[in-house]
Amino acid sequence: MLEIADIGLRFGGVQALDGVGLTVTQGSIHAVIGPNGAGKSSLLNCISGLYRPARGRIVLHRGQGTGGTDALLGLEPHAIARLGVARSFQNIELFxxxxxxxxxxxxxxxxxxxxxxxxxxxxxxxxxxxxxxxxxxxxxxxxxxxxxxxxxxxxxxxxxxxxxxxxxxxxxxxPSLLLLDEPMAGMNAEEKEDMARYILDVNELAGVTVVLIEHDMDLVMDISHRITVLDFGRLIADGTPEQVRRDPRVIDAYLGKEAS
Structure with missing residues (x-):
């Protein structure tokens, strides 16, 4: 549903994203994980039009028989929202x-x-x-x-x-594509369970594709179909939860030795 290729984003001397690429399958829950400062929120901001990367390609394939394909780079956030891309924010942005x-x-x-x-x-x-x-x-x-x-x-x-x-x-x-930036941050265990259930319901019952940033690794491993791992703006792993859990690069950069 979503194709991202060779995204490059820089803030002054900081390379926030460096050649990041991934593919999100329609109907899946796709998690993006990594240490703080890895570029996860910057990637969501590029998809939703809040940031404009210096290079790369982001293409949305609209499902449900429409056959439409839209290049998202260069579009304003409201235009991307009209294409069926919705998001939540790491810090609550309500009125x-x-x-x-x-x-x-x-x-x-x-x-x-x-x-x-x-x-x-x-x-x-x-x-x-x-x-x-x-x-x-x-x-x-x-x-x-x-x-x-x-x-x-x-x-x-x-x-x-x-x-x-x-x-x-x-x-x-x-939305056909839902971007969630740390939807469980700051929640207790019961609230996290409720939120995870809601996300699963949205994905399974409504068929909404979800791209999820989250730091709770047990939850990510439980509900995700595929996981992409970023570190210092670079993609270091992409695969199923089991593949990512056992990847030595991910263990060294983020999960720690107990995950091996």
Whole structure:
């Protein structure tokens, strides 16, 4: 579904990504792991259009019979989102003064077609459009068990709920490709189990392809179909969880000797 080839990204004297390439299979959960500063978030930022690498190629193959192929490099983030690429962030990036429901509805903005004036009047076509989009948002609320907090401002939520809302906002875009940057960071064991279940449901039930950055190696090994390992901006391994677990380069750079 996603082809990345020879990505090069530099910040001044720092080479954040150096010739990184990988292929993400449609319908899979593909994890990207590595030490802090390895270039993982920079790679997601290149895919979603927040960073523009100096060289390389990123191509999205749209599934479900569309046969479409899109080169993502050079596109603005909103244009990439319209192609069905959604993401969450390592640090929560929600509108804290808005409610959970309002934040989720914002995830539908790329799918709304009416101009500003009819939307402000909220009459006729604008009202019908919002009701139709609200139906999908309600499905996301049910999927992520957010009913109890739907009308609460995001600023009042516990951390685990806020991370869940950010996942929900990405899902409201109805993505074919979902980029998750450390969705379990800062969570306790129970919250991590819940989030892992939600990600599996999205992947298995909705058929959404997931690219996941995560530091919890037990969880990564359990839910991922394929794993790519970065170190100092370079790709050092790519394979199944079992292959990566036993790769000497990965053990030396990241996992440690206990993984051997």
């Amino acid at each position: 804290r003064h808005l409610t959970v429901l309002e934040n989720l509805m914002l995830g539908r903005h790329t799918r709304m077609s009416l101009s500003l004036l009819p939307s402000l009047l909220w009459f006729g076509a604008a009202r019908r459009q919002e009701i139709a989009h609200r139906e999908l948002v309600e499905e996301v609320i049910d999927l992520l068990a957010l009913q109890a907090v739907r009308h609460k401002p995001v600023s009042t939520l516990a951390y685990g709920y806020a991370k869940r809302v950010e996942l929900g906002r990405a899902l409201c875009l109805q």
